[in-house]
Amino acid sequence: MELGDSQRWLTELRNRHAALLKQRREVRFRPSCGCNNQKRQDNDHGSARHRRDGGETGYDFGGERDWIENELVGVYTEYVGRACDPDETYQAQIKKLLLVFEYSIPSRILAEVVGCSAGHARRFEWDAEQQIVREKQWSRKQREHQAPPALAKRVRERDDDRCVRCESTEQTVVHHIDPARQDGPAVMENLAVLCNRCHVIAHGGAVNTGEVIHGSTRQFWAWAEPDARWSALNNEQTTFDVFR
Structure with missing residues (x-):
């Protein structure tokens, strides 16, 4: 033309x-x-x-x-x-x-x-x-708080693109353990794969607030341990009192 x-x-x-x-x-x-x-x-x-x-x-x-x-x-x-x-x-x-x-x-x-x-x-x-x-x-x-695509890919590969809490492979996201809105760094050690359901639980039911229920990296990984998966699969909330 x-x-x-x-x-x-x-x-x-x-x-x-x-x-x-x-x-x-x-x-x-x-x-x-x-x-x-x-x-x-x-x-x-x-x-x-x-x-x-x-x-x-x-x-x-x-x-x-x-x-x-x-x-x-x-x-x-x-x-x-x-x-x-x-x-x-x-x-x-x-x-x-x-x-x-x-x-x-x-x-x-x-x-x-x-x-x-x-x-x-x-x-x-x-x-x-x-x-x-x-x-x-x-x-x-929202974009500023997301992990760069290349880094997110590495995290997914490390975690086998499975939720580290319940092992679901459906609708997974890369979660900031130390929240991005609180200046949590976008580094491998501060990122983990969660399914949408566990992601919502990790944020206390409100992802948009940027708040999380775990107070430290240690508490997050204790929450995501295999013995906590029974609670995740049965839709029960794990408290962190036992990890303090």
Whole structure:
């Protein structure tokens, strides 16, 4: 595609996108009776008299909203298909979409279009004031507290990618024994593989707080000893009083 054709196509695509967003706004604020009389008070639109006077009762706006959303997905999909390299990362594709259309596309739609998880798509947003694509603050903080991929791989290899407490291989994570949010170092000695269930238990039921129930590395490994696995498999909480 020549440069001129490419530019024309992109302009037409952005214009179609703007028209669809305008149509969606109009549908969102249109009264449920279906009329376009903007001077009428909101509570009058539902009156029996108004209906007798010609209000379009029973108009189905849900179907129109669904059609608009499908068209928007089509616009985004067309852009990705023609402007993004298949080898580009999800992050690169998401950033391109937000930048080109200058709009905070809902994460579930981004996920559908580029093929990533909704959780990954939620990490980014369009900042209309700064005219830039931003990674959200919670995402940056979460990334800062994660072990580097190469180190996490070594920890998984050391622990045979099994939870060190219950030996599960399902949905495992690399856990900071001394919490990252309390400046716990990202080193082999401070990392261990846990399954999601044991990870939640290790954080006292709330992973997002960054707090842990073990007070030291010794207490953590005592908690993860084989004789503690019976408690883990039977969903019992081990206390640390016996390890003090």
